[in-house]
Amino acid sequence: MSENNNTLNTMFAFLIGGLIGAGLALLYAPSSGEETRKRLREHMTQKEDELKQHYESTIDTVEEGMGKVKEIIEDRKNEAVAAYQAGKEAYQKEKTKHSKETA
16 A cells, blocks of 8 residues: 555656646746747658658659569569470470371
């Protein structure tokens, strides 16, 4: 029970300290609330623009990378098809050659 009281007292003291700190911050703030809100709004707008630019740059980079990957995959596919065709032709040639030799 004593442990619960200590916890409650600590929480209460923390809450009171926070309220006192917030009140002092408002009393000693260098600018009015309206000016502070305006500066915050401008700062947030600036950060929003920076974030949009970073997002667009990232999208461009990803799209460029995807294009390169697609090219590589297409090249490998073409190589595999060419190898398959060459193997098929070699098989047919040997099969024909073998058929002529056994006949």
